[in-house]
Amino acid sequence: MTASVSVPAPVPVPWRQVLAQVSGLIRSERKLLLGAGGLILVNRGAALGPAAASKIVIDGVVGSHRPDLLAPVALGLVAAVAVEAASGFAIYRAVGIVSQRAVTRVRGELHAHVLGLPAGDFDSMSGGCLLSRLMSDPDALRDVLGPGLVQLASGALTALLAVALLLALDWTLTAAVLGILAASLAALVLGLSRVYGAFHATAEISAELTGRLVETIGGIDAVKTARAERREAYSFACTSHRLLRAFVRAFSGVGGVIALSALATGLVTATVLLLGGRAALAGRLTLGDLVLYLLLAGLLASPLLQIAAHVAELGRAGVALARIAQVRAIATEDDRDRGLASIARVTGAVAFDRLSYAYMPGRWALRDVSFEAGPGATVALVGLNGSGKTTAMRLIGGLLRPTAGRVLIDGRDLADVRLRSWRAHVAAVWQEPFLFDVTIADNIAYGRPRASRAEIRRAGLLAHCEEFVGLLPGGYDTRVGERGARLSGGQRQR
16 A cells, blocks of 8 residues: 555446435335424424514514513413424434434345355455445434434425415515525535545545455464564555545535535525615515514525535435445345256266356466266365365355356256255365354354254364364353464364
8 A cells, every 4th residue: 555645536326226225215114204204394383483473572562562462472482492392302213213223224234235245256345345335334324314314304394484484575585585595505516516526535445444454453463474563554544644635625525515505594694684674664574574584584594504514424425325336236146046946956966067267357267177076076176376276166166157168066057056055065164264253163053053062063073173172161162263263273174
């Protein structure tokens, strides 16, 4: 890694997939969202109480000398505020549940989708990028589907109510205000598109940083053996500073959007003061009408202020939805095997028919290989490092698809068989064993989670695990640590 300032170009937003995700989330929580929508109507109606009370006090109490109205107006205002507070609590609780359910659902579905991808696809994917998309991207949806959604929806509803009242007061003045807001909204949309590009850069660099960190921690023995701690720290710091500069650009865009919304609000206020003041002097508006108009015009600008207040969350959520849609657009093994036949019984004959495989175009790991292995035969593939022995095993297991040629199982082309059904007949011990941070028994039974204790001990005996398992304080219930770190290399291989 270097300290370059290159920023990944933003990917086009796959709007069809994004809208499908959003509509699916809304449908799954429609009952709770409908209830929240009703509460928002009540809440926004109550929010107009202070504006109405101001007009009554100015025109009714002061203008008409009706002090008897003060107490009822005050009580009504307190009631409106109480209703607004109670409905606000219920709304935020409801949408908080909705947003967390949505995050949990998206993360679970995305995790299941990633596990279903062909193993060969992982060769071209960054672990840090996948980790970021599984953990960080769903979290970016929480604020938008939670408090952000409530504030945007309530602001939009308040603006609609305000427009109706403003038109009733003075339609010519309202037309001028709406013209300013329409121009400001168009500029705001343009600003949001730029913010999206900036936050895309932060997401990609953050994924790169996560991937590097995962690699460094996973390969800590190699790092220390090569005395590369300082080099790794410098590389991490360089990428961190790239991320910092990307965030500076992103929040500069956010600041511009906020400034634009503040400018639009100021222009609206100035327009109302100028034109509304003239209307009041001409007798078309009372003093109470003018005060009410000013308050309602402020409410009319609330959607702009809400968008500006949440522009960072909107930018991150847009990027997250696009990145999630990209992953979900990749076909899983089950998608690719749809319509293929299952393989119920296997005799055990394996053959390669003029098989070739290249991890990259023109770089062959295997080329025009043919051999046969009969049922029950013991076959050793011998060759130099890099000659394709592990690749051949991955092809037999259905983890890779041949670039050319065929893998035959009992004479059937593996490309015509559902891979999950084939793997039910396959067992493998890899050159580099991988152990999960669970017990020894759980690792042995990973391929058969319903295996009995006796079957687990039998497998351990056949693999000569009893020699060291009996010396461990927990026996087969001993946790092995991440990647089997608490066992020796020979113990992990057994």
